[in-house]
Amino acid sequence: MNIHTTPDGLTIPTYDDVVVAHERIKPYIHRTPVLTSAFMNALTGAELFFKCENFQKAGAFKARGASNAVFGLSEEKAKRGVATHSSGNHGLSLAYAGGRRGIPVTVVMPRTAPEAKKAAVRGYGGTIVECEPSTSSREAVFAEVVAKTGADFVHPYNDPRVIAGQGTCAREMVEELGVLDAVIAPIGGGGMVSGTCLTLSSIAPSVEIYAAEPEQADDAYRSFKAGHIIADDAPNTVADGLKVPLKDLTWHFVSGKVTDILTASEEEIVSAMRLIWERMKIVMEPSSAVPLATILKNRDRFAGKRVGVVITGGNVDLGKLPWLKH
Amino acid sequence: MNIHTTPDGLTIPTYDDVVVAHERIKPYIHRTPVLTSAFMNALTGAELFFKCENFQKAGAFKARGASNAVFGLSEEKAKRGVATHSSGNHGLSLAYAGGRRGIPVTVVMPRTAPEAKKAAVRGYGGTIVECEPSTSSREAVFAEVVAKTGADFVHPYNDPRVIAGQGTCAREMVEELGVLDAVIAPIGGGGMVSGTCLTLSSIAPSVEIYAAEPEQADDAYRSFKAGHIIADDAPNTVADGLKVPLKDLTWHFVSGKVTDILTASEEEIVSAMRLIWERMKIVMEPSSAVPLATILKNRDRFAGKRVGVVITGGNVDLGKLPWLKH
Numbered sequence: 109m110n111i112h113t114t115p116d117g118l119t120i121p122t123y124d125d126v127v128v129a130h131e132r133i134k135p136y137i138h139r140t141p142v143l144t145s146a147f148m149n150a151l152t153g154a155e156l157f158f159k160c161e162n163f164q165k166a167g168a169f170k171a172r173g174a175s176n177a178v179f180g181l182s183e184e185k186a187k188r189g190v191a192t193h194s195s196g197n198h199g200l201s202l203a204y205a206g207g208r209r210g211i212p213v214t215v216v217m218p219r220t221a222p223e224a225k226k227a228a229v230r231g232y233g234g235t236i237v238e239c240e241p242s243t244s245s246r247e248a249v250f251a252e253v254v255a256k257t258g259a260d261f262v263h264p265y266n267d268p269r270v271i272a273g274q275g276t277c278a279r280e281m282v283e284e285l286g287v288l289d290a291v292i293a294p295i296g297g298g299g300m301v302s303g304t305c306l307t308l309s310s311i312a313p314s315v316e317i318y319a320a321e322p323e324q325a326d327d328a329y330r331s332f333k334a335g336h337i338i339a340d341d342a343p344n345t346v347a348d349g350l351k352v353p354l355k356d357l358t359w360h361f362v363s364g365k366v367t368d369i370l371t372a373s374e375e376e377i378v379s380a381m382r383l384i385w386e387r388m389k390i391v392m393e394p395s396s397a398v399p400l401a402t403i404l405k406n407r408d409r410f411a412g413k414r415v416g417v418v419i420t421g422g423n424v425d426l427g428k429l430p431w432l433k434h
Numbered sequence: 435m436n437i438h439t440t441p442d443g444l445t446i447p448t449y450d451d452v453v454v455a456h457e458r459i460k461p462y463i464h465r466t467p468v469l470t471s472a473f474m475n476a477l478t479g480a481e482l483f484f485k486c487e488n489f490q491k492a493g494a495f496k497a498r499g500a501s502n503a504v505f506g507l508s509e510e511k512a513k514r515g516v517a518t519h520s521s522g523n524h525g526l527s528l529a530y531a532g533g534r535r536g537i538p539v540t541v542v543m544p545r546t547a548p549e550a551k552k553a554a555v556r557g558y559g560g561t562i563v564e565c566e567p568s569t570s571s572r573e574a575v576f577a578e579v580v581a582k583t584g585a586d587f588v589h590p591y592n593d594p595r596v597i598a599g600q601g602t603c604a605r606e607m608v609e610e611l612g613v614l615d616a617v618i619a620p621i622g623g624g625g626m627v628s629g630t631c632l633t634l635s636s637i638a639p640s641v642e643i644y645a646a647e648p649e650q651a652d653d654a655y656r657s658f659k660a661g662h663i664i665a666d667d668a669p670n671t672v673a674d675g676l677k678v679p680l681k682d683l684t685w686h687f688v689s690g691k692v693t694d695i696l697t698a699s700e701e702e703i704v705s706a707m708r709l710i711w712e713r714m715k716i717v718m719e720p721s722s723a724v725p726l727a728t729i730l731k732n733r734d735r736f737a738g739k740r741v742g743v744v745i746t747g748g749n750v751d752l753g754k755l756p757w758l759k760h
Contacts, residue, residue, distance in 0.1 A: 385752055389488045389716060426757070
């Protein structure tokens with residue numbers, strides 16, 4: 109990789125890594141479509157371009173970063189397999205990528221993760237080891253797994269290979285849509301937002317970059333305002349992909365390149381999610397609805413602008429929809 | 435229109451009408467995307483091309499026929515408005531098209547139609563008059579409405595303007611995918627199937643044309659086998675768009691050009707619908723799942739073939755999904 113190392117010792121990917129990643133992963137990912145909606149434009153006063161990573165392989169943008177990590181391994185390293193911890197989509201994506209390369213994949217997942225995600229990891233040939241639904245438990249269980257298997261650790265977001273892979277999404281948006289006024293993506297650990305920063309700061313530096321976060325898991329928002337990482341152990345939100353905290357590598361991008369972080373309530377997220385399903389006819393996760401929820405709350409900031417909106421994933425449990433009482 | 439009249443006195447649209455319709459409605463409809471799914475191909479053994487009319491204006495292919503009828507009216511006729519009866523999507527589509535042209539639209543709808551569809555008709559500026567959920571009640575109430583308003587009657591399917599409009603969907607498939615081995619679409623009154631027959635018999639006559647129908651509303655299947663129209667008054671199926679019977683004009687196409695009609699049970703339809711939502715991440719109606727349900731039941735007939743599958747609409751009540759107990 110054409111990495112560079114900061115004074116802090118961080119391994120920062122460069123835009124060249126995004127270009128290499130894009131070429132490497134092309135056979136394994138979809139170039140996802142961009143959808144527009146006259147209804148959504150009228151509602152927000154902005155011109156919205158929805159980049160539909162819910163249609164991505166494994167149902168989420170994370171197939172990009174996972175594929176870049178897996179297919180970048182030497183033959184020798186690949187034989188020992190890969191492992192990760194993940195609240196869902198990264199685990200699924202790593203299982204997908206490992207399956208395509210034919211190497212072992214172990215995923216540590218919270219026992220509370222949606223059944224559909226667990227079944228899909230196993231469907232791709234991955235092995236699941238369960239942990240408690242907290243960051244601390246997840247990291248402890250994972251350390252044991254790696255010690256046992258010797259697998260290559262592909263972190264869900266705090267990994268330069270993963271961030272470079274996620275950066276290919278913004279690259280496709282620029283190729284297809286030209287220079288937008290703004291791009292907005294949900295933020296959990298910050299992998300998609302970091303990849304977006306990496307790409308846009310190199311090829312379209314005028315684009316404003318917004319991160320959207322649930323109020324009930326607003327650690328990135330508070331970190332951004334405080335100027336240092338604040339991590340919560342077990343936040344609770346319907347946007348289950350966004351519960352994880354920033355780490356040093358994603359903090360590097362978020363603190364340096366993000367225009368602002370905006371938050372939305374649980375009710376606003378569920379309402380935006382249902383609106384997207386109803387009017388755009390696409391199945392996407394609660395996490396992916398947070399950007400629209402924040403745009404609707406901050407109309408003045410986006411009105412009149414051409415805005416790219418990343419629909420990050422579509423792996424929702426269809427037996428348990430958040431607007432229905434179960 | 436470049437119509438011709440049969441010895442029975444029927445006004446049959448020609449392929450030239452499809453070409454004219456396509457040009458006429460282009461500003462008002464989407465050229466909908468075709469999606470493919472490696473999962474669905476592996477599952478069926480066929481190569482499936484899903485033509486996504488659930489992404490169409492008003493959420494259904496019916497925007498094509500309705501727009502062709504509305505924008506083909508003279509200024510004088512247009513002033514008196516249009517009216518129709520419809521179990522949902524045609525009413526919605528006519529309201530959409532009338533709204534775009536700025537003329538009055540009256541829709542007779544069963545009182546049991548999904549609330550989301552009623553709200554959407556009103557949202558486009560249409561007026562709803564309710565009837566009982568049977569074909570006989572619908573036709574009686576409608577006759578009163580037309581007598582009162584003098585509006586132009588745009589039948590949901592038994593209208594040459596509507597059939598020519600629906601034929602533009604198959605035209606887009608041929609333009610994008612070349613000559614397929616087969617096309618399959620759900621059948622209710624037969625508007626989409628007739629438009630498909632009209633187009634394919636002219637520009638790709640080798641393509642097999644299949645119609646897919648719920649077992650519990652299999653009047654088209656029984657008509658096809660018997661050689662004459664059999665109409666049921668009030669069939670009951672989760673595929674609520676497919677309850678209406680064939681009429682003389684659609685029977686002309688269905689009896690003369692369809693390769694076969696295949697049926698599926700309620701359970702098979704709901705299961706295929708959930709599978710499409712889960713794996714393809716699109717919101718579509720139960721009616722639109724009938725083709726996949728029948729392909730899965732008739733694997734040998736489709737295996738190894740390139741098959742166009744029309745996803746006819748996406749207007750589902752998200753508060754009431756058929757795989758959930760309410």
